[in-house]
Amino acid sequence: MRWLSALLLPALVQVAHPSAALAQAQVQLQCSGTLLEARGAAELRREASRFRFSLALEAEAASSDEALAALEARLVTLRQELSTLAVDELEVSSPNTWERGRRGRDPAAWVASLRVSGSLALPQLQPLVRRVGGLPGVRLSPVSTEASPEQDRAARQQLLRAAYQDAQQQARDLTAVMGLEALRPIQVQVEGAQRPVPLRAMADAAPAAFDPAELPPPIDRLSLQVWFCAR
Numbered sequence: 125m126r127w128l129s130a131l132l133l134p135a136l137v138q139v140a141h142p143s144a145a146l147a148q149a150q151v152q153l154q155c156s157g158t159l160l161e162a163r164g165a166a167e168l169r170r171e172a173s174r175f176r177f178s179l180a181l182e183a184e185a186a187s188s189d190e191a192l193a194a195l196e197a198r199l200v201t202l203r204q205e206l207s208t209l210a211v212d213e214l215e216v217s218s219p220n221t222w223e224r225g226r227r228g229r230d231p232a233a234w235v236a237s238l239r240v241s242g243s244l245a246l247p248q249l250q251p252l253v254r255r256v257g258g259l260p261g262v263r264l265s266p267v268s269t270e271a272s273p274e275q276d277r278a279a280r281q282q283l284l285r286a287a288y289q290d291a292q293q294q295a296r297d298l299t300a301v302m303g304l305e306a307l308r309p310i311q312v313q314v315e316g317a318q319r320p321v322p323l324r325a326m327a328d329a330a331p332a333a334f335d336p337a338e339l340p341p342p343i344d345r346l347s348l349q350v351w352f353c354a355r
Contacts, residue, residue, distance in 0.1 A: 155310060157355035160298055164291030165347040166283045170271035172341050174212075177252060178241040178265040184233045188221045191236035195219055198261050202240065205256050211242040243270065246336035269342045283346040284314070291350040304354045311351040 181202060183194035199216070206214065217239040224235050244252060249267075257264045271279070292309075299307050 155351075155353035157306070157353050158302065158304065160295050160307075160352040160354050161349060162291040162294040162298075162352065163347065163349050164287040164289070164294070165345070166286035166290060167343055167345045168279055168283055168286075170275065170279060170342050170344060172246060172269035172336075172339065173272045174243050174245055174270045175249065175267045175336070175339065176241065176243050176270060177267050178239060179256070180237060180239055180263040180265065182235060182237040182261045182263070184224070184235050186233060188223075188234045188236070191221060191234040192219060195236040195238065195261075198259070199238070199240075202256065202259060202262065205259065206240075206242065209244055209248045209251055209256075211244055214240070214242040216240050246339075249336040249339070267339070269339050271342045271344075279344055280346070283344055284348070287346050287348045288312070288350065291348060292352075295350070295352045295354070299354045302354070306355045308353045309350055310353050313349045315347045 181195065181198055183191050183198055185191040185194050219236050219238045221234060221236045224233050226232050246269075253264065256262060292307075295307055299305065
């Protein structure tokens with residue numbers, strides 16, 4: 125039985141020697157002809173409805189207890205600001221402490237930190253950056269835009285269809301080159317991923333507005349591998 129792979133980026137055909145993993149696949153994939161492996165991919169740009177944020181909160185003091193007390197005070201202030209923004213799915217990690225060595229003329233100190241994350245409506249981007257990003261001890265991390273969850277199933281079906289058709293077309297091109305006609309799918313392995321969007325504008329930047337419309341839209345990506353039997 126011959127093994128041929130059709131890869132998307134870049135598209136190429138290669139003949140591989142069966143390994144232990146391929147031997148297992150041969151047990152599961154029964155094919156009396158030529159076993160073809162094709163990888164398909166698709167992406168879908170969606171309209172953003174919300175965004176997720178993540179930030180680090182830190183405090184320093186001469187001892188770990190004092191650093192934790194200062195961190196707690198800052199967390200109270202942070203919670204008050206976030207409550208005015210109507211945050212959903214607010215999550216606060218447990219605190220962590222460590223001793224920081226001397227920095228030039230600065231003496232050694234204890235640092236206490238934790239992470240806070242949540243979901244906000246798009247119009248709250250600028251208030252988050254201006255009011256929350258400017259609080260003492262706050263460091264904003266990349267944000268990621270989110271599409272409406274009500275459309276998730278339809279979007280996934282669209283991605284699956286496009287990725288499968290991509291893999292199927294590659295397999296058809298291979299069978300045409302090899303002089304084969306019949307093509308039957310026998311197994312599919314689905315993968316998927318999303319990418320965070322960096323929040324480049326920080327609270328101490330120029331006075332220009334932080335416009336949520338300028339954030340890249342959420343992009344759903346999906347890739348899959350399909351094994352076909354060709355004869």
